[in-house]
Amino acid sequence: MTTLLVAHGTRNPHGVAMIGDLAAAMSEHLRDDVRVGFVDVLGPDPAEALDSIGESGPVTVVPAFLASGYHVRADLPAYLRQAQRTTLLAPALGPDSALADAMVDRLLDAGWMPGEPVVLAAAGSRDPRAQADVAAMGRLLAKRVGAPVRIGFVMPAADGSGYPPVAEVVAGLRAQTRPGTRIAVATYLLADGLFARRMHEVGADVVGDPLGLHPSVVALACDRAASATAAVELARPLAR
The missing domain is CATH 3.40.50.1400 (Rossmann fold)
Structure with missing residues (x-):
């Protein structure tokens, strides 16, 4: 078939x-x-x-x-x-636990160390069901890293619904952690492209690659x- x-x-x-x-x-x-x-x-x-x-x-x-x-x-x-x-x-x-496994591997490949704060970066959507899917993915990733995971959108909704920009989430997390703490971004994107390239401009210390293959x-x-x-x-x- x-x-x-x-x-x-x-x-x-x-x-x-x-x-x-x-x-x-x-x-x-x-x-x-x-x-x-x-x-x-x-x-x-x-x-x-x-x-x-x-x-x-x-x-x-x-x-x-x-x-x-x-x-x-x-x-x-x-x-x-x-x-x-x-x-x-x-x-x-x-969402699926297999994608959480893939994100953790991408983070480890990028140099993330267990215990360092993680932000899940998703593309963004105004659709409530898509936002719920991303929230579920955040919970699955949190189980894998053993700590709460913040969520940010690469392209936040114009109406203010959903999650804030990834850079804003990274900055807020940095202000709440000890100086010198590295912040990591788990790129919840499938393929390379404009959104994936923007992850290197959000102020994070570690950026995982897209999930890819x-x-x-x-x-x-x-x-x-x-x-x-x-x-x-x-x-x-x-x-x-």
Whole structure:
């Protein structure tokens, strides 16, 4: 069965390449064809990607998003309705404990030491459900690092909802800790791009890389695809 991995889209070629590499890694694990589509910035969009698949049968769609915000709940379903084929829509990647594991590894790779304060930096959303997903991810990360985790948005909502800017959270945390305490930022972004580059301008001492092709991310994406397919297989006997 073919799988379509749908990401946001970025003008950064490294970010685009990372999504392609994630699809290739999924294809190797699933032993299936995995295509790529984007909901914004560049193409093909999900409807175009689906219509380009020649084989018949349903296609599993995996949203490469870390929270179920507007793109997952509105944009993506609209594209799927345009396509001329049956699709099985999997849940978004986050929140999930596998992503907390990946963030901790990225922090350790960047030089973070256990016990140092951590700020989770997410892209940002006005959607209350996406904000709740980020809050859940913060709790999962806090369990991994053994201490409370503050949350900041790279792009805070204009209406003031959600979380404050990452730089503001880092500055507030620095004012509350002993002089010389290092502040770390866990980058809760999937791929390299403008938002990821901004993390190096927020005043933190340690900045983890985006989650990228961490083995936990690849395994999670494959699990999402497999679970969507399995749900349909389980439902078929009930429908007979």
